[in-house]
Amino acid sequence: MEKLRYERPIIRRLDSEMPNKFGMRTDYRPTTQIEGVAVKTLIEEFGSPLFVISEKVLRSQYRKARKAFTTRYPKVQFAWSYKTNYISAVCNVFHQEGSWAEVVSGFEFQKALGNGVEGSKIIFNGPDKSEEDLEMAIKHNSLIHIDHLDELYTLTELADRHKTKPRVAIRVNMDTGVYPMWDRFGFNYENGQAWDALNKIMHSGKLELVGLHCHIGTFMLSTQAYAVAAGKLAELAIGVQRKFNHTIKYIDMGGGFTSKNTLKGAYLPGSDTNPSFDDYAEAITTALLNADFTAEYLPTLILETGRALVDEAGYVLGTVISNKRSSKGKRITIVDIGVNLMFTSFWYDHKVTPAQEFTQYAEDTTLNGPLCMNIDVIRESVSLPLLNKGDNIVVHSVGAYNMTQWMQFITLRPAVVMIDVDGKPHIIREKENLNTVNGQERIPIHLNRFEL
Amino acid sequence: MRIKKNIAISESGFMFNPITGESFTVNPIGTEILQMINDGFESDQIIEAICNKYQVDQHTFDKDLTDFTGMLDHHHLSQHHDKEEA
Numbered sequence: 380m381e382k383l384r385y386e387r388p389i390i391r392r393l394d395s396e397m398p399n400k401f402g403m404r405t406d407y408r409p410t411t412q413i414e415g416v417a418v419k420t421l422i423e424e425f426g427s428p429l430f431v432i433s434e435k436v437l438r439s440q441y442r443k444a445r446k447a448f449t450t451r452y453p454k455v456q457f458a459w460s461y462k463t464n465y466i467s468a469v470c471n472v473f474h475q476e477g478s479w480a481e482v483v484s485g486f487e488f489q490k491a492l493g494n495g496v497e498g499s500k501i502i503f504n505g506p507d508k509s510e511e512d513l514e515m516a517i518k519h520n521s522l523i524h525i526d527h528l529d530e531l532y533t534l535t536e537l538a539d540r541h542k543t544k545p546r547v548a549i550r551v552n553m554d555t556g557v558y559p560m561w562d563r564f565g566f567n568y569e570n571g572q573a574w575d576a577l578n579k580i581m582h583s584g585k586l587e588l589v590g591l592h593c594h595i596g597t598f599m600l601s602t603q604a605y606a607v608a609a610g611k612l613a614e615l616a617i618g619v620q621r622k623f624n625h626t627i628k629y630i631d632m633g634g635g636f637t638s639k640n641t642l643k644g645a646y647l648p649g650s651d652t653n654p655s656f657d658d659y660a661e662a663i664t665t666a667l668l669n670a671d672f673t674a675e676y677l678p679t680l681i682l683e684t685g686r687a688l689v690d691e692a693g694y695v696l697g698t699v700i701s702n703k704r705s706s707k708g709k710r711i712t713i714v715d716i717g718v719n720l721m722f723t724s725f726w727y728d729h730k731v732t733p734a735q736e737f738t739q740y741a742e743d744t745t746l747n748g749p750l751c752m753n754i755d756v757i758r759e760s761v762s763l764p765l766l767n768k769g770d771n772i773v774v775h776s777v778g779a780y781n782m783t784q785w786m787q788f789i790t791l792r793p794a795v796v797m798i799d800v801d802g803k804p805h806i807i808r809e810k811e812n813l814n815t816v817n818g819q820e821r822i823p824i825h826l827n828r829f830e831l
Numbered sequence: 832m833r834i835k836k837n838i839a840i841s842e843s844g845f846m847f848n849p850i851t852g853e854s855f856t857v858n859p860i861g862t863e864i865l866q867m868i869n870d871g872f873e874s875d876q877i878i879e880a881i882c883n884k885y886q887v888d889q890h891t892f893d894k895d896l897t898d899f900t901g902m903l904d905h906h907h908l909s910q911h912h913d914k915e916e917a
Contacts, residue, residue, distance in 0.1 A: 385887035387895040388861035390846070390902050393854040704898060708905045740858040765858075768891065 386738055387702075387765050407739075410694075410732040410773040415802040418696055418734040418771055426810060427698040427771070428716045430795040432778060434472055436692035438800070441476045444688060447656035451664040454679040458502050460634055461487040463685025463779045464693075468797050468807035470494050473688070481683040485512035492519070502631065502683070504550065504592070506530075506564060513537055517545045524548045524592045524631070526565055531576060531586075538585040548590030548631065549576050553611050555595050555604035564594065568611050577615065581623045588625065591615055594633025594683070598642065598726075602654050602662035605632060609663045613670030616678060631681035632663055638690030640727040640776050649727075656687065686779035693778025695721060696734065699770045700749060710742040712766055717748030717755050720792065721777060722784040724757045731757070734771035737764035750789050782808075787816060832900060832911045833868055840865055848908065855906065860885070861899060868909075 411418055414433050421429060441457070448455040458481035459473035465487060470480070471494055480491035483505030491501050498519020506526040508516070510533060516523050517537060525531050525547055538545055550565030551573045566572040580588050591612045595604055609632060616627035636659050641649040667680060697716035705711055718724050731746060744763040748755035757774070766772070785792055791811035796804045834840065839847040844862040846855040857865060860881070867877050877896060882889050903909040 382886045383884060385885040385892075386858060386860055388858060388864050388899040390855050390857045390861055390899065390906065390908075392906060393856060702898070704901065708902060738858070 385767075386740070387767060389740055389742055389765060391740075391742065408732075409735055409737060410775075411734055411736075413694055413773070414798040416798055416804055418773060421796065421804065422696055422698065422771060424804070425794045425796050425806065427696060428720060428793045429696045430720075430777070430782060430793060430808075431694045431696060431804075432466075432469060432689075432795065432797045432807070433692045433694075434797055434799045437469065437472045437689060437778075438476060440688045440691060441473060441478070444656045444682070444684065445476075447660040448664065448680065448682065451660050452667065452680050454677065456629070456679055456681045458500075458631075458681055458683050459688075460683050460685030461491060462783055463634075464689050464782050465490055466782055466795060466808055467494050468805070469689065469778075469782075479681075485509060485515065488512065488515060488521075502681070504594075504683075510537070513545075514541070517541060517543060520546065522546050522548060522590065524550050524590075525576070525580075526550050528576065528579075531579060535583055535585050544585065544587045546589045547580065547586045548588070548592045548629075549573060549580070550592045550594070551612060551615065553593065553595070553608060555607040555611075557596060557599065557601055557604045559596070561594070561596050565592070568615070573615060574618065577619055581619065581625060588619070588627070590629040590631055590678075590681070591627055592631040592633065592681075594635060596635050598637050598686070599635040600637060600653065602658045605659060606662040606666040608632065609666035610670065613667055613672065617671050620676065626676050627678050629679040629681050630667065631683065634682070634684040634686070636684045636687035638686050638776055638779060640690060640723070640729065643726060643728055645728075689778035690776045691778065693776065693781065695774045695777050695781070697772050697774065699766045699768055699772065701768055702766065705745070710744045710763075711747055712744050712763065713747045713749060714757065714772060715749050716757060716772075716774060717750040717788075717790065718752075718757065719748075719750060719755075719786040719788040719790065721748075721757060721774065721781055722786075723777060723779070723781055727776075728758060728761070729777065730775040731761055731763065732773050732775070733764055733766060734773050737766075740765055752789075787811065791815065832903075832909050833871075834865060834903070834908060835910050838908050840869075846908065848906075851907070853906070855908070864896070864899060 413431050414435060458479040459470055461482045479500040480496045481502045482488045482491050498521045501521040503516045503521050504524045523545055534545055551568050552562045552565045553568035554560055566576045580586050593608050593612055595608050612630045619625050619627055637653040639650040639653055695716055697714045700713040700715055703711040741762045741764050744761055746758040746761060748757055794806055794810040795808040797807045798804050837849055844857040864877060878889060878892055881892050
């Protein structure tokens with residue numbers, strides 16, 4: 380006789396407190412496949428843990444965002460935020476869709492060039508641009524977004540030295556009514572720093588002022604803040620037009636749009652509450668269209684949104700290592716996905732689903748990673764079905780920042796696979812090996828040998 | 832070990848402790864194990880019975896049974912042969 384499917388025995392105390400009015404668990408179905416490819420097959424073929432990216436979702440997210448803006452505003456350009464995910468295959472999906480590149484370091488700049496992005500379509504942001512970086516950007520006729528006066532003066536010197544007129548914008552920070560105010564980047568609007576910088580650029584005559592840039596925050600739940608920011612940048616642009624009869628060609632609203640992830644401490648799930656592309660687009664484009672631009676001088680709207688385009692396309696697959704109990708009797712499940720791979724587990728309560736069928740029984744579980752560190756917690760408390768050693772899990776919406784902020788710590792970083800629009804998986808970043816680490820190291824001769 | 836005499840267990844996996852007023856749910860395999868405990872089965876007999884019936888190896892079930900009986904202790908639902916009933 381065939382044996383029955385096993386489920387480990389559990390006992391759960393029924394709480395007689397106030398019931399959760401939003402119900403208990405909402406995910407009653409396992410994630411057995413991603414874009415038609417079985418999770419088990421992916422793990423068998425590429426190992427566990429494993430990052431998986433859906434090309435289909437990347438493209439559909441981009442098209443959704445583009446549609447939201449282009450239906451409301453006549454001139455829109457997206458620039459892919461490299462720091463959000465600079466795996467070349469991911470960047471190239473966005474470049475194929477028409478995105479320029481937005482970079483914040485010389486390394487990212489070179490990566491964009493290497494991917495085949497024309498220098499004139501690279502936006503160079505960030506507070507740390509070395510003289511070599513700036514020379515590279517000038518040589519490629521890129522758009523340089525000035526962060527501080529030191530950079531402005533360096534650029535002026537370089538313009539003299541190379542007898543060229545670099546294309547520049549300034550980054551503006553401002554009070555948009557949200558906390559915290561990001562005032563460490565760029566020039567402040569309210570205290571006049573931004574206007575001073577614009578005057579310096581225009582009077583020097585050595586730089587070509589082409590744009591204005593802001594990036595008001597990250598995971599911005601308020602769309603109204605963007606309306607305020609767009610209005611303030613429009614004021615500056617109109618001021619430059621009036622005083623110098625000089626047209627600002629573009630307004631770059633940066634990024635900071637939310638994905639559908641749920642921030643830690645949020646009462647409601649992000650999928651229900653976070654603004655949509657249409658919400659952001661309505662706020663930004665309305666503010667720009669209502670400003671005093673004539674139709675002839677309406678600036679191009681540039682958007683550098685990263686997270687909102689890539690987060691939902693990313694998954695990380697993992698395997699259960701062990702089940703334990705805490706001293707207070709709480710279930711602890713250890714999986715092979717650690718915080719070294721999932722930096723965003725410090726920010727979000729990521730959705731986690733089993734990759735195999737399960738019953739209706741669940742336990743309040745702490746999901747720990749494999750690192751020998753107490754901080755290695757993927758979910759502090761999540762109601763999960765009964766997982767056994769060797770079972771697989773899928774963590775959702777991990778496409779943003781994890782594959783750039785991950786750390787090689789204790790374990791090596793896993794492979795990244797992209798599933799193309801036809802459902803075919805491709806390795807887009809190989810799993811690391813010992814040589815990835817040791818290859819960079821050098822041992823002085825006197826430390827080569829020892830006896831124990 | 833055995834389940835305390837005053838604990839009510841239904842066939843559908845509902846447990847009630849009339850002293851503390853606490854209620855518990857147990858999944859079907861847990862209910863089956865509770866029944867075996869009440870019938871006087873020792874641990875090795877329970878392991879043999881479950882491993883014969885379900886797709887589980889002895890080591891895995893031994894670990895899960897230890898965890899389950901540990902939780903019965905944790906919730907003060909069980910007592911051991913050598914101790915007086917609380």
